[in-house]
Amino acid sequence: MIRYGSASVIATLSALFIACGPSPDRAARQQEAPKPKVGLLMDTLQEERWQRDRDLFLERAKQLGAEVLVESAERDDAKQLEQAESLLGRGVQVLVVVPHSAEAAGRIVEAAKKRSVPVISYDRLILNADVDLYTSYDNRMIGEQQAQYLRNRAPTGSYILLGGAPTDHNAKLIREGQQAALADAVKRGEIKIVAEPWTPDWQADAATTLTEAALKKAGNKVVAVVASNDITAGGAIKALEKHGLAGKVFVSGQDANLDAVRRIVNGTQTMTVYKPIRPLARGAAAAAVQLAKGEKVEGTSTVNNGLKPVQALLFTPIAVHKDLIDQVIINDKFHTREQVYGTAGRK
Secondary structure, three states, X not given: OOXXXXXXXXXXXXXXXXXXXXXHHHHHHHHHOOOOEEEEEEOXXXXXXXXXXXXXXXXXXXXXXXXXXXXXXXXXXXXXXXXXXXXXXXXXXXXXXXXXXXXXXXXXXXXXXXXXXXXXXXXXXXXXXXXXXXXXXXXXXXXXHHHHHHHHHOOOEEEEEEEOOOOOHHHHHHHHHHHHHHHHHHHOOOEEEEEOOEOHHXXXXXXXXXHXXXXXXXXXXXXXXXXXXXXXXXXXXXHHHHOOOXXXXXXXXXXXXXXXXXXXXXXXXXXXXXXXXXXXXXXXXXXXXXXXXXXXXXXXXXXXXXXXXXXXXXXXOEEEOHHHHHHHHHOOOOOOHHHHHOOOOOO
16 A cells, blocks of 8 residues: 655645646636535544544535535444435435445445446445545554554553454554554564454444453453554543553554543553544545546545555554644644643643
8 A cells, every 4th residue: 555645645636636627718607507516424423533524524615616415324334325325316426425334335336326426435445346536544554553652662561452343444454554563573472462352333332341351351461452543542441440550551542532632641541643634624525526527536546445446545644642742733723722731721
């Protein structure tokens, strides 16, 4: 998989849109034409991260003169397919899909193709389907960053690998990255993986239960929990707290959720992986508008989804620990100083 930074992708997009932009005469005609209509299918809007994606996507699409119809399936594959068919029936010219299941969402792509509607797979790759564009972060790198950061602090001992949803292809890529970062230490016997469960739908309660089971198996002798996102990290920390281990066991995360950043400040979570959502959401919105207008969009690399090499725009994630919160999270205005440190701010 080829890795590209956010800046390079944004530059590529900018050049692409300028090259494909309309002439003055065509622009005048487009002002009188109906707005491009985009369908945005979310897996869930119950989490802070996905609310941000939606809002930034809508903001950019509106700036580009598009109308966006949004639906959220709340982790229900059948419902997401129904919503897709409804949006297609309402005349959307492109579908942007955050799939609940990487496999099941293939039916959404099939339905769209019957109407000659292009599909963008947003953040999560839809497998074995004729997807037109994939926009995301390098998920294998995310797993590598998580495991390597904890390994640097705990080079020996027992580890728990707490995976995400088994239906989410990203979770599997993240696990691959985690395993790659630990492989040589595991082979030498320096690190032992005592458990590596998957967390249904990335749920915190399930993560707590799974972590408790792993702790029992290891006799509470664990040095690190490589949690695949901040929600599973929160669930793991809840289990650690019950055994007096919170702050003593290193815990990773992903997404830089506010509660996770606060846990990092307080010392119960070790790090998170920050994925600047603005370039991802805005880039996807711009690409969606281009496709809705019948214009071609090419990625900066390709990712094979089991059916074909899919054009992809991949952004680079950033590992963030306590000393980088101000520099990365707050300077990027992802959270405010007051939100992270309280009304008095950081002393």
